[in-house]
Amino acid sequence: MCRLFVGADPHLWEAQTRSIRLDGVSTSVRLESFFWYLLEEIGRRDGLTLGQLLTRLARESGEAGHDLANFASFLRVCCARYQALQLAGDIPTDHGVAIAALDAPAILARERRRRRDVTAPSTVA
Template identity: 85%
Template sequence: MCRLFVGADPGLWEAQTRSMRLDGMCTSVRLESFFWGVLEEIGRRDGLSLGQLLTRLARESVEAGHDLDNFASFLRVCCARYQALQLNGEIPADAAVPIADLDAAAILAREERRHSQPLTA
């Protein structure tokens, strides 16, 4: 089982630090190259550069009242959610479908219902 993970390209977990400007503030973010690739894919779906995507994520997260003390962790979770939502069929595999065109409220409601259902043996 572990061979699937251990045998992967070591470049996937090599950390890269990228400097950027988010809403006029200079910052740097350190993530593994795997996550940078997923974030670039997410941005491409909506015609956003990586910087534009990260700015939008940071701004909307703060507007929602979230504390972004660990922005890198937030971005990793965004990547994992993106892929999990694709696996669940909530985000189409077709990268030509922009994420902004999806009904986020309906997806979140379905997700909440799935999590509130009792697990069966």
């Protein structure tokens, strides 16, 4: 089972630190190459550079009242959610479909229903 993970290209888990500007503030973020690839893919779908995507994520997250004390962890979760939502069929695998064009409230509602269905106690005796 683990061969699928252990046999992957070691470059995928090599950490890279990138310097970025978020709303005019210089900072750096350290992530594994795998996550940088996914973030670039996510940005390309909406015609955004990596810097533009990260700025938008930071800004909108702040506006939603989230504390981004660990921005790198937030970005890893964004990547995992992107892939999970693709697997669930909520985000098309066609990279020509912009994420901004998707119905976010409907996707979030479906996701909540799926999570509730999975955690609901079984009525089977």
